[in-house]
Amino acid sequence: MIAQSFNYESPATLAEAIALLNEHGDEAKVLSGGHSLIPMMKLRFATPSYLIDINRIPGLSEIVEDVDGTIHIGALVRESQLEHSELLGRHFPIFKDVTKLIADPQVRNMGTLGGNLAHGDAANDHPAVMIALRASVIITGADGERSVPIDDFFYGFYMTAIQQGEILTEIRLPVPPKGTGNAYHKLERKVGDYATSGVAVQITLDESGVVTAAGIGLTNVNPVPLRAARSEEALIGKPLSDETIELAARFASEDCSPSADLRGSEEYKRHVTGVLVKRMIKKAAERAQS
């Protein structure tokens, strides 16, 4: 199908973009990589009268580390940048895991981290990763910027904390302490497919092998991206053992809420989630120890 006709704006500053969003209200949508929005427009699931393309706005495409130990990722950073960033690779090998599993190189050259999160789709892969890494999302509007913890960002089916007239401008990640590892994997029916289930894990181990911090996010097994909170609690304060890993996996498969579809039954998706939780805890632990 062909999208309904629309007006196209390409502002050169953030202030101009926010003014346009406020002027056109719910008739306007932000355009980043366009790899979720344009397909939805072609299917007429989205019919904006104005597209506000933010790609010309400077300062939204960098990845930098500040002196306080925070990584700042601009909203327009592409999947391919996440995959090849030396800075991210040093602290977060999980980005290599996840980007390689998203679509194909063409999509990864255009799709942005900001767009992936702002889309609010529990089937997208980055929400679970951001949950595991305990990210904060910076949202900018006419009154300035606010920081939203990732746990308060997704609150409904395709619904996020971004309000009308606002733009997601940055993602912040705390640099993890020594002894931390992270990993992501999803089961997909074929290369580039959305997840049957996906699991992101970040854990920190002290010198005696006790887990001091854990983050576990789940993809596409819940109406909104899910933090496996009971699984995290099952690990923290204990040495990693087959029993604690087994318990964390069982809690995740019990606490998610997948729906049956062409990718499998509810029972199958719960089972896959448990298997992936075990594997990703072990992989993250190996990276923490290496």
Ligand SMILES: Cc1cc2nc3c(=O)[nH]c(=O)nc-3n(C[C@H](O)[C@H](O)[C@H](O)COP(=O)(O)OP(=O)(O)OC[C@H]3O[C@@H](n4cnc5c(N)ncnc54)[C@H](O)[C@@H]3O)c2cc1C
């Ligand atoms: C064939 C194909 C396969 C795919 N497979 C996967 C996959 O396996 N895993 C996966 O995670 N994704 C997948 N995607 C989606 C892809 O990663 C998208 O690029 C991503 O979901 C959206 O990013 P975008 O930059 O393209 O956003 P856009 O499509 O430009 O925007 C998406 C939505 O977010 C809003 N938005 C965008 N940026 C902002 C912002 N900065 N502030 C406020 N609102 C904003 C837009 O208005 C729109 O509603 C696939 C896409 C295609 C076409």
